[in-house]
Amino acid sequence: MIAGGTVVVVAATVLTSSSDQRHLADGSRPASAVFDGTPLEGARVTGRLGGVIDTYGGYVVDALRTNSEFYEAADVALTAQWEARAASIAAQDERDAAPGPAPTASPSPPADDAPAAEPDVETTDEPAVLAQEPEPEADQEPPVTVLVVSDLHCNVGMATVIGSLARLSEADVVLDAGDTTMNGTTVEQYCVTTFARAVPAGVPLVVSPGNHDSEETTAMYARAGATILDGHVVEVEGMRVLGDDDPNATRVGAGGTASRGESAADMGERLADEACQARDVDLLLIHTPAVGDAALDSGCVPAQISGHFHRRSDPKQVGLGVRYLSASTAGATLGEATLGPLNGTAELTVLRWDPTSRMFLDYQVVSVHTDASVEVTARLPWPVVELPSPTEPDGAELPPGVAAGALTPSPR
Structure with missing residues (x-):
């Protein structure tokens, strides 16, 4: 990234300073191949620094490309690994939230001609009191x-x-x-x-x-x-x-x-x-x-x-x-x-x-x-x-x- 900024700054300076050299014919120097594949592709560099950029600018541009390729690859790998880990966490959360083992099935009801079993508890004329469900917790803010x-x-x-x-x-x-x-x-x-x-x-x-x-x-x-x-x-x-x-x-x-x-x-x-x-x-x-x-x-x-x-x-x-x-x-x-x-x-x-x-x-x-x-x-x-x-x-x-x-x- 820094290398790329250096290329742009140097090239822009040379191009600007050379534009006022009216004694040089327009297009007297062909476009520099150094900038092929960059935002400055096709630019013509005039003046004495043109040769310097043609000779050494390639090293800078190569460094820029290597740098970009490395971090693009890292970015792709990050997305893949994060999504894989997120899926694993979601699956674990789902398992943790799943109900426990199903309760044992109740025995089959007695046949029509069989007497019903007596309850083990005494009956009462008072109205039945149902067990109360616990009060739900107040909504908590997300992390x-x-x-x-x-x-x-x-x-x-x-x-x-x-x-x-x-x-x-x-x-x-x-x-x-x-x-x-x-x-x-x-x-x-x-x-x-x-x-x-x-x-x-x-x-x-x-x-x-x-x-x-x-x-x-x-x-x-x-x-x-x-x-x-x-x-x-x-x-x-x-x-x-x-x-x-x-x-x-x-x-x-x-x-x-x-x-x-x-x-x-x-x-x-x-x-x-x-x-x-x-x-x-x-x-x-x-x-x-x-x-x-x-x-x-x-x-x-x-x-x-x-x-x-x-x-x-x-x-x-x-x-x-x-x-x-x-x-x-x-x-x-x-x-x-x-x-x-x-x-x-x-x-x-x-x-x-x-x-x-x-x-x-x-x-x-x-x-x-x-x-x-x-x-x-x-x-x-x-x-x-x-x-x-x-x-x-x-x-x-x-x-x-x-x-x-x-x-x-x-x-x-």
């Missing part, structure tokens, strides 16, 4: 489907896969756990815009910027339609989400990683305070996992989703909440580029959140491999938090929103 991506690092090839999975899963919300760009440069506007446009219309996109993102690229993401977390609670589809940008900034070739002005510990305490004051936070979305330690320990945040490490860690209890770490949706691998076909397995996660209990129900991991094959797991249960006794050994009361035996949401 909210959440699609999580992280550490995209400008791999715009995955945009098609993200959009397809959002539609296949009927996602209500898309969460981006940060590091959407490679270096937070203004030229990476194409990256954040491409990802924002991949999300189906009407589906909220909520972002916690990472250490490779910047104020500039984050502002571009916001202009493209993303909701950027800034330390305050936002509500999407009934879910209350808290988060912020990463406390650190990493700039390749410009001194590495440095603090943005607030330490990770200070940000963590600030977010924990915000969550406890709000008393209704359902999820902490923050790029670097450790920033959420204080909030999880406080008991004011039941769940946290993060990225940063480019490897998945299945949901597990941390403090008084559950933390899930998403792997890289770009297939980011140490020492390998994230542009072009995948150099490592890319992962996306589909979760279901129950608006009644205000807890996550389950999650599915979608893996795209380096051969463009796709794997979709079954729905895996979200773990239940094990809570301490109502008082700690020192007699301190549990934090607001926590009850012994079960993690219950604070009153709203």
Whole structure:
């Protein structure tokens, strides 16, 4: 995708700059074969750069075609695997809902000349009282489907896969756990815009910027339609989400990683305070996992989703909440580029959140491999938090929103 953008930009520049060279006869150079099969097929490149494009442009166009073919194949595989898994889940649900074994048949009625059996219970003149059916439960709201991506690092090839999975899963919300760009440069506007446009219309996109993102690229993401977390609670589809940008900034070739002005510990305490004051936070979305330690320990945040490490860690209890770490949706691998076909397995996660209990129900991991094959797991249960006794050994009361035996949401 990036390669394709480069071809178009370079070619358009050459064509434009050459159009004013009136001393060159129109059509003095034949159409460049480099652009065959692309939107610029038939274009004539004049001037001294024409030869350069003819010589080296083919490498770029070949890279573009390879890239497109890879992600098109991955998209086809995703659709097939998701539909197969969905059919398996539907079949299991149908089996679970099926009635139990049929009751044993009643004995045949006695013959006409046989006396009827006496009832085993005494008869009474009082009217019979029928056993009451249990009251049906009130209609519950359907689960909210959440699609999580992280550490995209400008791999715009995955945009098609993200959009397809959002539609296949009927996602209500898309969460981006940060590091959407490679270096937070203004030229990476194409990256954040491409990802924002991949999300189906009407589906909220909520972002916690990472250490490779910047104020500039984050502002571009916001202009493209993303909701950027800034330390305050936002509500999407009934879910209350808290988060912020990463406390650190990493700039390749410009001194590495440095603090943005607030330490990770200070940000963590600030977010924990915000969550406890709000008393209704359902999820902490923050790029670097450790920033959420204080909030999880406080008991004011039941769940946290993060990225940063480019490897998945299945949901597990941390403090008084559950933390899930998403792997890289770009297939980011140490020492390998994230542009072009995948150099490592890319992962996306589909979760279901129950608006009644205000807890996550389950999650599915979608893996795209380096051969463009796709794997979709079954729905895996979200773990239940094990809570301490109502008082700690020192007699301190549990934090607001926590009850012994079960993690219950604070009153709203």
